[in-house]
Amino acid sequence: MKKSDDEKKNQKRSHDPGRRSFLKGVSIAGAGAAVVDKLWIETEAREKKTAEPQIVSGSVKIVLDINGIKRSVEVEPRTTLLNTLRNHLDPALTGSKLVCDMGTCGACTVLLDGKPAYSCMVLAVDAVNRKITTVEGLGSPDNLNAVQAAFVQHDALMCGFCTPGFVTTISAYLKKNPNPSLAEVREACKGNFCRCGTYPRVFEAALAAAKSNKKV
Amino acid sequence: MQQQQQQQSQQPAPKKKKIRVPRSVNGIEQMVEIEVDDVNGPGWGPNDKHVLLNHPMTRVDGPQKVSGAAKYTYDQHPKNMLYGRILRCPHAHARVVNLDTSGAEKIPGVAAVIKGPLSELRFAGAPVAAVAAKTPEIAGDALRAIVVKYEVLPHVVKANAAVAEGAPKVVEPSDEANLQKKASRGDLAKVEAAFGSADAIVEAEYISQRIHHTCLETHGLTVDYSGGDSATVYASTQGTFTIPGDAAKALELPESAVTSVVQHMGGGFGSKFGIGIEGMLACKLSKQTKTPVKLMLTRYDEFVMAGNRSGSWQKLKGGVKNDGTLVAFQARQYRLGGVGQGSQAGQPYIYAAGESYREIFALHTNEDSSIAMRAPGHPQASFAIESLMDELAYKIKMDPVAFRKKNLTDKAYHRQLDRGAQAIGWDKRNPIAGGNPGPFKRGMGCAVGTWGGGGNNQCKVDVTISRDGSVLVAVGTQDLGTGTRTFTRAIVAEEFGLQLADIKEEIGNSKLGGANQSGGSTTAASLSPSVKDGAIKARLAFSERVAPLLNNAKPEEITFSGGNVSGGGKTLTWKQACATLPAAGVTARGEWRQDLQATGIHGAAFAEVEVDVETGHIKPIKMVHVQDGGLPLNRLALESQINGGMIQSLGQALWEGRVMDADLGMQVNPHFGDYKLPGSLEIPEMIPIIDDGDTREVVIGIAEGCIIPSLGAVVNAVFNACGVRVRELPITPDRILMGLKNQS
Numbered sequence: 026m027k028k029s030d031d032e033k034k035n036q037k038r039s040h041d042p043g044r045r046s047f048l049k050g051v052s053i054a055g056a057g058a059a060v061v062d063k064l065w066i067e068t069e070a071r072e073k074k075t076a077e078p079q080i081v082s083g084s085v086k087i088v089l090d091i092n093g094i095k096r097s098v099e100v101e102p103r104t105t106l107l108n109t110l111r112n113h114l115d116p117a118l119t120g121s122k123l124v125c126d127m128g129t130c131g132a133c134t135v136l137l138d139g140k141p142a143y144s145c146m147v148l149a150v151d152a153v154n155r156k157i158t159t160v161e162g163l164g165s166p167d168n169l170n171a172v173q174a175a176f177v178q179h180d181a182l183m184c185g186f187c188t189p190g191f192v193t194t195i196s197a198y199l200k201k202n203p204n205p206s207l208a209e210v211r212e213a214c215k216g217n218f219c220r221c222g223t224y225p226r227v228f229e230a231a232l233a234a235a236k237s238n239k240k241v
Numbered sequence: 242m243q244q245q246q247q248q249q250s251q252q253p254a255p256k257k258k259k260i261r262v263p264r265s266v267n268g269i270e271q272m273v274e275i276e277v278d279d280v281n282g283p284g285w286g287p288n289d290k291h292v293l294l295n296h297p298m299t300r301v302d303g304p305q306k307v308s309g310a311a312k313y314t315y316d317q318h319p320k321n322m323l324y325g326r327i328l329r330c331p332h333a334h335a336r337v338v339n340l341d342t343s344g345a346e347k348i349p350g351v352a353a354v355i356k357g358p359l360s361e362l363r364f365a366g367a368p369v370a371a372v373a374a375k376t377p378e379i380a381g382d383a384l385r386a387i388v389v390k391y392e393v394l395p396h397v398v399k400a401n402a403a404v405a406e407g408a409p410k411v412v413e414p415s416d417e418a419n420l421q422k423k424a425s426r427g428d429l430a431k432v433e434a435a436f437g438s439a440d441a442i443v444e445a446e447y448i449s450q451r452i453h454h455t456c457l458e459t460h461g462l463t464v465d466y467s468g469g470d471s472a473t474v475y476a477s478t479q480g481t482f483t484i485p486g487d488a489a490k491a492l493e494l495p496e497s498a499v500t501s502v503v504q505h506m507g508g509g510f511g512s513k514f515g516i517g518i519e520g521m522l523a524c525k526l527s528k529q530t531k532t533p534v535k536l537m538l539t540r541y542d543e544f545v546m547a548g549n550r551s552g553s554w555q556k557l558k559g560g561v562k563n564d565g566t567l568v569a570f571q572a573r574q575y576r577l578g579g580v581g582q583g584s585q586a587g588q589p590y591i592y593a594a595g596e597s598y599r600e601i602f603a604l605h606t607n608e609d610s611s612i613a614m615r616a617p618g619h620p621q622a623s624f625a626i627e628s629l630m631d632e633l634a635y636k637i638k639m640d641p642v643a644f645r646k647k648n649l650t651d652k653a654y655h656r657q658l659d660r661g662a663q664a665i666g667w668d669k670r671n672p673i674a675g676g677n678p679g680p681f682k683r684g685m686g687c688a689v690g691t692w693g694g695g696g697n698n699q700c701k702v703d704v705t706i707s708r709d710g711s712v713l714v715a716v717g718t719q720d721l722g723t724g725t726r727t728f729t730r731a732i733v734a735e736e737f738g739l740q741l742a743d744i745k746e747e748i749g750n751s752k753l754g755g756a757n758q759s760g761g762s763t764t765a766a767s768l769s770p771s772v773k774d775g776a777i778k779a780r781l782a783f784s785e786r787v788a789p790l791l792n793n794a795k796p797e798e799i800t801f802s803g804g805n806v807s808g809g810g811k812t813l814t815w816k817q818a819c820a821t822l823p824a825a826g827v828t829a830r831g832e833w834r835q836d837l838q839a840t841g842i843h844g845a846a847f848a849e850v851e852v853d854v855e856t857g858h859i860k861p862i863k864m865v866h867v868q869d870g871g872l873p874l875n876r877l878a879l880e881s882q883i884n885g886g887m888i889q890s891l892g893q894a895l896w897e898g899r900v901m902d903a904d905l906g907m908q909v910n911p912h913f914g915d916y917k918l919p920g921s922l923e924i925p926e927m928i929p930i931i932d933d934g935d936t937r938e939v940v941i942g943i944a945e946g947c948i949i950p951s952l953g954a955v956v957n958a959v960f961n962a963c964g965v966r967v968r969e970l971p972i973t974p975d976r977i978l979m980g981l982k983n984q985s
């Protein structure tokens with residue numbers, strides 16, 4: 026197999042951790058080193074299983090439960106949930122934004138079984154069998170949820186690139202704590218950055234959403 | 242000359258008036274007076290008589306943005322699209338000896354690998370090569386498979402090392418010094434004499450760090466080109482019309498064959514004009530593969546090459562009389578712009594300082610060029626001069642607010658300083674620095690700033706009223722999150738007596754009417770006069786049409802309000818009136834009118850902080866910013882923008898800053914993990930105040946104005962709190978502790 030030979034060469038040359046074959050004893054490692062159990066791997070390499078760990082590349086077919094709809098998609102195991110939503114679904118869901126790709130900004134926040142998660146830090150294959158909710162699943166322009174409506178009302182957005190992340194984080198938080206204090210709202214949003222400087226109004230909007238009788 | 246004057250007196254001379262307009266020299270705005278025709282037409286009317294403008298309006302694209310429906314450049318996905326990535330040089334100064342791309346080309350899914358445009362790389366992060374691949378993951382593989390052999394050359398990245406003897410030379414030609422004098426002003430002999438008459442003198446050096454724009458949407462393009470004879474380029478840009486020319490060149494197409502689209506964009510702050518190197522590479526990859534390419538910078542790319550505010554190193558000296566009058570001032574100003582020029586407003590900035598002298602230099606280091614950032618050159622100058630003013634005020638034991646009023650002739654500042662002082666509770670401030678008891682010491686500071694904010698005549702706005710009653714405003718301009726869409730609608734709605742929801746707007750497309758780029762707070766003052774002019778013309782054309790139904794009322798006497806059209810004693814609903822229009826409706830093109838806008842804004846900022854003198858930790862407590870700007874188009878959006886200015890200033894004052902490793906010549910914090918942005922836990926109570934004492938009936942942009950003075954206000958508050966004057970930004974806990982140690 027020419028491809029895996031090439032990749033072995035690459036692997037020796039490169040210091041990139043994504044290429045290290047650190048998955049000793051695991052028979053399948055994607056090019057991005059994802060461990061995929063319970064999944065059917067569509068590669069010939071799997072057939073030729075040997076005792077030695079191998080580097081193979083290829084993609085997997087998975088079914089994701091996104092905003093209440095089962096969506097099947099084919100991705101490399103190393104593909105993040107964020108990139109899967111944005112790049113591989115057709116039609117794509119681009120509400121979750123790619124800003125840092127390393128779990129520091131919150132713009133990619135989605136809900137996994139109702140809990141906020143940085144979708145740039147979750148592999149799509151690990152989101153199988155979980156309920157994924159993106160900002161699009163919380164409300165639409167004509168039917169905003171309480172947090173989204175309050176964001177518009179209180180001008181809690183400027184360029185809007187951070188906004189889906191904040192909306193998602195706060196929507197989940199208000200479910201957990203329907204009557205938060207300002208300090209609690211600040212704490213809840215500490216994993217989200219806004220460069221335009223909307224924070225004061227994000228806080229206002231979150232507190233107003235908690236008081237509104239709209240659905241979160 | 243004589244003849245001309247005679248001619249003029251024979252013909253009815255067009256009325257002239259003098260206005261002050263900003264001229265930009267190296268990114269620094271300077272105000273000059275010019276004479277223009279005194280155009281007369283319906284104006285905005287008194288600021289307090291509007292029904293939509295000067296009120297809080299929620300933004301019309303809000304529902305799209307909060308639900309993820311708004312499509313940014315990063316969200317575009319033309320069919321078969323490839324993903325572009327850029328390989329960057331890891332050395333501060335190097336030449337590429339060999340570039341082996343064969344490994345990358347062999348990877349399945351890689352469509353193209355191209356060389357970067359530079360031969361000598363003068364900073365770490367310079368582009369070396371670019372790839373296009375089926376997925377971003379594969380594009381990453383391709384970058385890792387490219388083998389580059391560099392000849393590493395000597396570098397210098399620290400300003401103080403760059404001026405040392407024998408320092409490696411940074412810019413071309415190679416005998417060019419790292420320190421280059423750019424300008425000087427004043428009479429040094431007179432200044433020296435004036436210092437002789439001063440009662441108190443302060444001499445100090447102030448250093449402001451390089452900070453990053455950190456637009457959340459990185460720079461980049463999505464090029465929709467598949468080998469035909471036209472292309473659509475989606476760009477994250479502040480200038481829709483800055484894209485097609487350069488994109489066409491890279492795509493080898495006629496300029497008219499390229500359309501740029503900017504529906505929504507995720508932050509620019511001055512850093513996004515033109516297609517940039519990344520855009521050029523994206524177009525070349527698309528051209529070569531005959532396939533659409535999206536090339537958005539990674540966060541790392543964005544830090545190392547896509548923008549930073551130039552640093553500054555300023556040696557200032559000021560002399561005052563005991564009554565607070567500034568009598569003498571001298572400055573030596575270094576602009577730290579890496580391989581670029583940097584920017585810094587000339588000192589003593591807005592103060593009348595008796596006799597003054599300044600010299601301005603560019604000081605080069607092996608870092609990427611600084612890029613214009615919200616109010617280029619002003620926060621740096623404001624920070625240093627406001628620190629010095631504060632030091633002088635303390636030295637002669639004068640209240641800092643009173644000291645500023647003494648030295649500022651413009652009464653707008655006096656009004657704003659009083660208003661801000663009241664809002665922050667200045668009367669509770671302890672005049673003795675560090676004088677409050679206990680380890681948590683509170684203090685307050687203030688500062689002031691100015692900007693231009695006037696417009697130019699590039700906006701052409703088409704206003705169309707259709708027979709079914711719909712209204713469309715179309716212009717190619719862009720909405721950066723500043724609320725362009727909303728005020729555009731509001732101006733037209735107000736003119737027609739309609740609501741925001743009755744108007745539709747179409748913007749962000751280079752095939753629509755021309756528009757200026759959004760830089761230097763020029764958008765509101767460029768666009769709104771054209772929108773207003775278009776709306777007035779459309780109203781008059783419409784009035785002429787409906788006059789027969791209104792007892793032949795005179796078109797200019799027909800009134801529009803509350804969804805009704807009235808005249809000649811009769812009233813029609815808007816829809817009834819529109820039904821009389823021909824199938825094509827009525828369209829009017831609005832042009833810019835200089836009498837509807839102006840330039841020259843003022844701002845005053847106050848801050849209260851709490852310093853823990855045991856740890857050096859600073860907690861911001863409260864910030865106030867008072868901003869004028871003529872007619873406030875949308876109070877809600879303006880207050881948001883003022884908040885944003887304060888928060889970005891706060892970030893520069895206390896946390897942000899590029900950190901360079903002197904030996905490696907690389908940035909060591911090119912990601913949000915180590916580059917500290919203001920976050921939700923640090924935001925103080927914020928009070929944005931629109932200064933309604935400004936009753937000018939004109940539109941002026943304020944975006945830049947509200948980022949300037951807060952920096953000085955925070956720095957001065959820290960001093961008032963704990964008695965430590967930190968002259969180098971950001972004010973980190975170690976600098977506080979060092980200052981406290983040196984005191985005792």
Ligand code: FES
Nearest residue numbers: 126128130131145
């Ligand atoms: S993009 Fe996921 S946290 Fe920033």
Ligand code: FES
Nearest residue numbers: 184185219220221
């Ligand atoms: S609104 Fe622009 S980053 Fe938050």
